[in-house]
Amino acid sequence: MISLAQIRKELDSCKKPLFFFHDDADGLSSFLLLYRYVGEGKGVPIKYGPGIDETFLRRIEEFSPDKVFITDMAIVSQEFIQQVKVPIIWIDHHPVSEDLDYNGTKYYNPRVKNPDKNIPATKICYDIVKQDLWVGAVGTIGDWVFIPSFMKKVSNEFPQFLSKKIKTPEDALFNSKFGLLARIFSNVLKGRISEVNKCINVLTRIKDPEEILNQTSSQGNFIYKRYKHVNQPYAELLERAKKHASEDPFLIFSYKADESFTGELSNELLYLYPDKVTIVARKKSGEMRCSLRSPKNISVKDILEKSLVGIEGKGGGHPQACGCSVREECWETFIENMRRELE
Structure with missing residues (x-):
């Protein structure tokens, strides 16, 4: 299994990376952390479905990357792996499957050494790049995980967005500003792919969570408006579900x-x-x-x-x-x- 330090070296030496990531708050945040560190490349959100298979080879052909990074995806087919002729760095936290072949990739998953250790892909990526703490908080909370030592660091730096009184993942997700951001990240991945890609591109340029939460920049205002638009049908479904x-x-x-x-x-x-x-x-x-x-x-x-x-x-x-x-x-x-x- 590859180490975090080795993954950082892979990032440092790439010029044109292609990032595949699961289309939820954890996957999006893990991509943002890696992309913002490198400052180059392209992101491709993946609906979970069958995972990454040979149908995604066209993305490789279109972009011609020098490296492929995969985050928060449990399944990548050997057909895909064998036909990609550049290094594949695969960062995951789902249970390791005996049915999957990880050969041909540089694989990192905390569960290899400890099957019960669930660390979101976002937290792993934050530990690699050591920057954009607020993005690390959003993805971790969005994955319904509360890591006390990490959340203490977050609340010390951003007390206005995460109270020190919050001690559970559900409380963080539904009773904190970072939880709201996690729901915003999740919602902007809905809709037509052109709209989703525009939101992803805008998020790569957001420097501070205030830009979104208080709409202090045009980019933040764009993301918040998109969230409000997508959230309306969600709110209606929630009311129906509660019945x-x-x-x-x-x-x-x-x-x-x-x-x-x-x-x-x-x-x-x-x-x-x-x-x-x-x-x-x-x-x-x-x-x-x-x-x-x-x-x-x-x-x-x-x-x-x-x-x-x-x-x-x-x-x-x-x-x-x-x-x-x-x-x-x-x-x-x-x-x-x-x-x-x-x-």
Whole structure:
């Protein structure tokens, strides 16, 4: 496994890097940290789906990078790796899979040495570049992770954005200005790819969180306006979802829309209803694309793995946060399986 110091050397020696990153707050923040350190290159947000496969080789052909950096992506196919003829530096924090072949990449993941060590990609990238602390805070909080020593450093430097009284990831995400920024980062990744790319380019030029939170620059004002536009349908979906809360240990909400808010909705619903296993599903192309969350005393990952046996679906993730897709005709069976496994 490559070291953080070696990754920094890879950054120092690149001239035209291409960055692939997961399209959430953690992935975006990890990209911003690396890009702002190098000051060169291009970023490509990736919907999680099947990960990075050979369909992304055209990006290599179009840009002709001298190095490829991948952050916050659990899956990269060997077909892709074998056909890329420049160094691939892969930074991740998802559980290491026995089914994946990491050969041909310079791979870094804290879970290689400690399978239970969940450090967001953003925090890893901050430890590499040692700059833009505020971006490091946004991505870490956005990934529902609270690292006490790191958050203490953040609150010392930015007390107006993160109170020292905050001690949990959910409190940081929903009761701090950095949490709001994490939700802003997540929302500006929604919409047409041209709009998303414009937001990403603008974010590379933001020097201070005040620019966005208080709209003190034209760039910050642009990002905040985009967030408000995207947040309107999200707020409407959240109100609909809250009506599904009952005595049931599950909170299950499904919807049909162009944009995916399943991750954001499941996070906020878990915050509002911390004792429930939350399943938010979006109907698309004959599938139910889901985000699942659970209280700390329940491993939704274990329940999910058992519930997918024998049905047409796939998924995985972390003990308290998972994603999956299930064929629409298997949906009722899947929910029955989830209920049985929770008992």
